[in-house]
Amino acid sequence: MNSVVAAVLAAALLSACLISPAFAAEGDDDRARHLDILGWVEFVEFVDPNIRLKAKLDTGATTSSLNALNQKRFKRNGKEWIRFDVEDPDEPENRVTFEAPVVRNVRIRRHNDETQRRPVVKLGMCVGRIYRERQFSLIDRTEFVYQVLVGRNFLRDHALVDSGETFLSDPRCKALEDQHADKRNKD
Structure with a gap:
């Protein structure tokens, strides 16, 4: 290959490398316009209960986590289930009991190199306008400030997190609206 052809090929390759990020960024901008922007702390609302x-x-x-108190495993129709309580630390009288099938168990390695076995369940939750049913590992988080940790399994393809902001969006999903309408109709 002569030096002129090599130079042309090198220039074309360099141009492709410089132009490709621009196209990728443009596509990312379009995708980003369809994602909700949430703060690093938000109110979330679980559905049923x-x-x-x-x-x-x-x-x-990766996986979201929920403060689950009084965990009791039991069998239902031959499958492992778990019953647990969740309470709002700001309003301790606001306590609900969940029952859900155990999807899997995970082993989590703690900071002190100790491993911990946690049950994982699938729950419906609303953040901003986003309602998703996703997996949550259950753990006693009472010593933590936040009772819920929302991981990538919930946020992926639906939200961008602004690390400098908090409480940008109240939970207002269709699933919540439907649930509140059902309660009003029963009353």
């Missing part, structure tokens, strides 16, 4: 809690949105965590 209904409880509203403060949550930390943690893009470093």
